[in-house]
Amino acid sequence: xxxxxxxxxxxxxxxxxxxxxxxxxxxxxxxxxxxxxxxxxxxxxxxxxxxxxxxxxxxxxxxxxxxxxxxxxxxxxxxxxxxxxxxxxxxxxxxxxxxxxxxxxxxxxxxxxxxxxxxxxxxxxxxxxxxxxxxxxxxxxxxxxxxxxxxxxxxxxxxxxxxxxxxxxxxxxxxxxxxxxxxxxxxxxxxxxxxxxxxxxxxxxxxxxxxxxxxxxxxxxxxxxxxxxxxxxxxxxxxxxxxxxxxxxxxxxxxxxxxxxxxxxxxxxxxxxxxxxxxxxxxxxxxxxxxxxxxxxxxxxxxxxxxxxxxxxxxxxxxxxxxxxxxxxxxxxxxxxxxxxxxxxxxxxxxxxxxxxxxxxxxxxxxxxxxxxxxxxxxxxxxxxxxxxxxxxxxxxxxxxxxxxxxxxxxxxxxxxxxxxxxxxxxxxxxxxxxxxxxxxxxxxxxxxxxxxxxx
Amino acid sequence: xxxxxxxxxxxxxxxxxxxxxxxxxxxxxxxxxxxxxxxxxxxxxxxxxxxxxxxxxxxxxxxxxxxxxxxxxxxxxxxxxxxxxxxxxxxxxxxxxxxxxxxxxxxxxxxxxxxxxxxxxxxxxxxxxxxxxxxxxxxxxxxxxxxxxxxxxxxxxxxxxxxxxxxxxxxxxxxxxxxxxxxxxxxxxxxxxxxxxxxxxxxxxxxxxxxxxxxxxxxxxxxxxxxxxxxxxxxxxxxxxxxxxxxxxxxxxxxxxxxxxxxxxxxxxxxxxxxxxxxxxxxxxxxxxxxxxxxxxxxxxxxxxxxxxxxxxxxxxxxxxxxxxxxxxxxxxxxxxxxxxxxxxxxxxxxxxxxxxxxxxxxxxxxxxxxxxxxxxxxxxxxxxxxxxxxxxxxxxxxxxxxxxxxxxxxxxxxxxxxxxxxxxxxxxxxxxxxxxxxxxxxxxxxxxxxxxxxx
Numbered sequence: 001x002x003x004x005x006x007x008x009x010x011x012x013x014x015x016x017x018x019x020x021x022x023x024x025x026x027x028x029x030x031x032x033x034x035x036x037x038x039x040x041x042x043x044x045x046x047x048x049x050x051x052x053x054x055x056x057x058x059x060x061x062x063x064x065x066x067x068x069x070x071x072x073x074x075x076x077x078x079x080x081x082x083x084x085x086x087x088x089x090x091x092x093x094x095x096x097x098x099x100x101x102x103x104x105x106x107x108x109x110x111x112x113x114x115x116x117x118x119x120x121x122x123x124x125x126x127x128x129x130x131x132x133x134x135x136x137x138x139x140x141x142x143x144x145x146x147x148x149x150x151x152x153x154x155x156x157x158x159x160x161x162x163x164x165x166x167x168x169x170x171x172x173x174x175x176x177x178x179x180x181x182x183x184x185x186x187x188x189x190x191x192x193x194x195x196x197x198x199x200x201x202x203x204x205x206x207x208x209x210x211x212x213x214x215x216x217x218x219x220x221x222x223x224x225x226x227x228x229x230x231x232x233x234x235x236x237x238x239x240x241x242x243x244x245x246x247x248x249x250x251x252x253x254x255x256x257x258x259x260x261x262x263x264x265x266x267x268x269x270x271x272x273x274x275x276x277x278x279x280x281x282x283x284x285x286x287x288x289x290x291x292x293x294x295x296x297x298x299x300x301x302x303x304x305x306x307x308x309x310x311x312x313x314x315x316x317x318x319x320x321x322x323x324x325x326x327x328x329x330x331x332x333x334x335x336x337x338x339x340x341x342x343x344x345x346x347x348x349x350x351x352x353x354x355x356x357x358x359x360x361x362x363x364x365x366x367x368x369x370x371x372x373x374x375x376x377x378x379x380x381x382x383x384x385x386x387x388x389x390x391x392x393x394x395x396x397x398x399x400x401x402x403x404x405x406x407x408x409x410x411x412x413x414x415x416x417x418x419x420x421x422x423x424x425x426x427x428x429x430x431x432x433x434x435x436x437x438x439x440x441x442x443x444x445x446x447x448x449x450x451x452x453x454x455x456x
Numbered sequence: 457x458x459x460x461x462x463x464x465x466x467x468x469x470x471x472x473x474x475x476x477x478x479x480x481x482x483x484x485x486x487x488x489x490x491x492x493x494x495x496x497x498x499x500x501x502x503x504x505x506x507x508x509x510x511x512x513x514x515x516x517x518x519x520x521x522x523x524x525x526x527x528x529x530x531x532x533x534x535x536x537x538x539x540x541x542x543x544x545x546x547x548x549x550x551x552x553x554x555x556x557x558x559x560x561x562x563x564x565x566x567x568x569x570x571x572x573x574x575x576x577x578x579x580x581x582x583x584x585x586x587x588x589x590x591x592x593x594x595x596x597x598x599x600x601x602x603x604x605x606x607x608x609x610x611x612x613x614x615x616x617x618x619x620x621x622x623x624x625x626x627x628x629x630x631x632x633x634x635x636x637x638x639x640x641x642x643x644x645x646x647x648x649x650x651x652x653x654x655x656x657x658x659x660x661x662x663x664x665x666x667x668x669x670x671x672x673x674x675x676x677x678x679x680x681x682x683x684x685x686x687x688x689x690x691x692x693x694x695x696x697x698x699x700x701x702x703x704x705x706x707x708x709x710x711x712x713x714x715x716x717x718x719x720x721x722x723x724x725x726x727x728x729x730x731x732x733x734x735x736x737x738x739x740x741x742x743x744x745x746x747x748x749x750x751x752x753x754x755x756x757x758x759x760x761x762x763x764x765x766x767x768x769x770x771x772x773x774x775x776x777x778x779x780x781x782x783x784x785x786x787x788x789x790x791x792x793x794x795x796x797x798x799x800x801x802x803x804x805x806x807x808x809x810x811x812x813x814x815x816x817x818x819x820x821x822x823x824x825x826x827x828x829x830x831x832x833x834x835x836x837x838x839x840x841x842x843x844x845x846x847x848x849x850x851x852x853x854x855x856x857x858x859x860x861x862x863x864x865x866x867x868x869x870x871x872x873x874x875x876x877x878x879x880x881x882x883x884x885x886x887x888x889x890x891x892x893x894x895x896x897x898x899x900x901x902x903x904x905x906x907x908x909x910x911x912x
Contacts, residue, residue: 084873085873085875086873086883087873087887087890087891088872088873088883088886088887088888088889088890088891089883089886089887089890091802091830091890092829115875118875119873119875122871122873122875123873126871126873129869129870246818280814281814302803305803305804305806305807306803306806308810309810309811309814309818309821310810310811310812310813310814310821311807311812311813311814312814313814334890334891335799335890335891343791344803346547347758347761347762347800348761348807348812350761350762351761351767351804351807351812352812352813354764354765354766355765355766355812355813356766356767356804356807356808356811356812356822356823357766357767357808357811357822357823358736358737358765358766358767358768358769359823362702362765365765365766366812366813367812367813367815373548374547413585413894413895413910414585414894414895415578415582416544417540417541417542417543417544417575417578417579417582419541419571419574419575419578427542427544427545430544430545431543431544431545432544433544434543434544434545434547434790434791435543435544435790435791437893437894437895438869438870438893438895439869439870439893439894439895454869
């Protein structure tokens with residue numbers, strides 16, 4: 001019999017498609033030494049009893065308790081890691097002023113590696129405790145502190161995709177917080193890429209360097225072009241912001257006489273491994289370009305309520321074939337949980353569909369067919385995030401990594417409202433999605449390793 | 457020296473006005489045997505050291521730990537207690553279909569008192585654990601089960617305002633779930649009022665009967681009129697729904713040729729002690745009538761995203777002088793926390809201000825000046841809820857009841873992102889409002905009694 005590193009026994013929820021949730025009831029999940037799901041065995045499978053006999057009494061066998069369920073770990077596609085220090089504050093200004101008044105001063109502190117260590121260690125632990133097994137991070141302009149974030153991910157067992165931020169335009173960025181000049185920005189980025197690739201060799205779950213122009217308004221054309229070339233040269237992921245707010249969308253149109261998506265594409269920044277945050281103001285041609293280039297959208301519903309000036313028509317863009325995942329956008333979104341953002345993604349889509357202004361007649365108020373379901377929000381939070389990053393994550397399926405969270409619905413201090421011993425499993429799933437608190441997340445595993453536990 | 461039952465020593469946040477939060481830093485809060493705040497003593501007060509000397513080493517002295525803060529307990533102005541059993545599910549249908557397909561079947565089960573006990577005990581405990589010290593409840597049509605809910609509030613120490621629901625119109629309600637007839641509905645309501653008033657005599661924190669026509673569409677005119685008379689006769693609180701959705705708002709207009717507010721007023725249902733849930737479609741004349749009659753709005757932002765077809769212009773109504781509080785609206789809103797609803801109240805108001813449809817130009821998209829701040833959301837969650845119910849609750853102020861929650865910002869499993877030992881206190885307040893989880897709520901007190909504790 002094949003040797004497995006771990007076998008889990010329990011009921012899992014995973015996306016069958018964007019609209020359908022698959023229930024794997026009382027299955028066995030067999031994990032190999034690489035931390036990959038090698039085999040999933042149904043109770044009706046002839047191997048099921050054999051595996052139970054062989055492993056049932058071993059240390060490597062993990063039987064979920066009554067009321068516990070497996071979900072894929074979440075993928076967070078948009079995080080400004082340094083902004084964790086100001087999360088929950090400073091939500092009152094428009095984007096441009098917010099950056100200059102609150103955010104750049106906070107980020108500039110990350111030249112201090114001790115401070116960076118405090119904040120980054122706390123953030124990565126907090127994300128793991130919230131079920132986020134993979135995160136795509138903006139760090140700061142500082143090469144060393146950005147590398148420190150990658151190291152902390154590596155040590156704590158989170159799959160981290162980390163970018164040293166480039167913001168080199170002296171006309172657009174304050175003197176106290178920007179790249180020294182364009183050549184330094186590009187050289188630092190290249191050194192950062194190499195250092196993270198080196199770190200990745202000793203990191204089981206993987207850490208990845210990400211080419212990260214903050215957004216077009218922060219960067220010179222030379223930097224944008226150079227960053228596109230570096231991404232091609234090293235085949236890295238790319239992240240930036242695209243068409244986030246009226247101001248940002250119009251800034252790019254004024255500067256390049258085209259929409260943000262086309263401008264980014266001109267610099268080689270829209271590729272299969274690109275993730276663009278927000279994208280609220282994409283027009284249909286922009287969306288088609290996203291679909292064609294394989295560029296994904298990092299949808300950040302909480303953040304968008306404060307800074308985006310409108311709700312992204314996410315159902316429409318998904319129909320166009322664009323990969324979509326969710327992001328917390330710490331700290332423009334204040335809550336470090338994809339559960340909260342999945343809920344808000346549904347809520348915001350309903351508000352887009354119905355409209356908001358009750359002084360208007362119903363038929364003029366909203367945008368028909370804009371809603372997404374909680375199944376779709378779950379899909380974006382997991383499988384969609386994995387597709388966006390072109391990584392085998394976000395599903396409980398053979399050949400995917402064992403990145404999971406174990407949810408306890410019967411925790412005495414935070415019991416979910418299940419009063420029927422035979423509660424319909426799809427209702428259990430919905431209650432988990434709508435009502436889970438961090439304390440219900442008892443264990444989190446990444447690439448076959450336990451990285452968070454609340455067990456006594 | 458005056459004898460106090462408890463003295464608390466620590467820092468509290470309480471509303472100074474709707475827009476301003478007061479910080480009481482290192483104060484003493486002196487509670488009398490009635491559970492009322494008799495005296496609040498500043499560190500500069502000559503009595504401060506005397507009180508510390510007299511009480512500091514006694515059992516009745518409670519010193520908050522470093523990183524802990526006092527907030528007023530929350531007031532939840534709109535809860536359908538039986539629907540807790542389906543919370544987190546069934547959010548996909550319009551209001552009318554939702555009631556008939558999901559909700560009436562669930563509520564009909566509460567003829568079974570054992571089932572009612574299970575659900576109600578769990579809900580009241582859950583609310584206390586979420587910092588909700590006062591709740592205004594719709595129970596079901598069943599007199600006995602409704603009384604059971606009031607008893608459970610009484611026993612668990614929550615200030616419960618409970619209504620036996622009236623829905624007597626045989627044309628509008630299913631045969632399996634409605635009042636037997638109008639006379640029975642009114643007789644049951646009167647017996648229920650008397651029974652709760654009797655229970656109140658032995659309940660320190662108070663339990664209150666509430667006259668509760670479900671909403672106009674469920675009730676005959678005779679019932680509505682009779683309920684208005686009962687409320688006057690016994691000077692009770694009144695609760696119902698008003699102008700919640702396009703369907704409900706238009707139903708009343710079709711039936712009575714006037715808006716919901718004026719129709720309710722005709723039956724004597726708008727009074728100082730009335731709270732109407734939702735009110736999204738109030739027009740200015742309706743709002744003026746609310747202000748004139750002292751009727752409050754129970755604003756339920758999460759629920760509204762699913763069922764209300766628009767965002768209530770809450771800033772506008774507040775300027776008109778209407779009392780406003782927040783409600784979870786379990787289970788049309790799925791989350792049993794006023795923290796989550798306070799956050800959503802801010803988010804929804806921002807979405808109303810900015811608008812949602814990104815295909816429209818900015819100036820046609822939203823409703824100017826619609827936003828509320830987190831300070832205002834906090835006010836609605838606490839002091840505004842107290843004013844809505846005409847009770848001395850929701851403020852940490854002399855002559856208010858000692859209804860508080862103790863928030864721990866340094867809990868190892870759910871630390872708030874505070875990295876500066878001298879963090880600005882207003883930033884601490886905002887982080888509490890945006891990031892507190894139930895596990896951060898270490899203790900909850902109602903009327904001077906500890907009703908929830910997570911202390912070891």
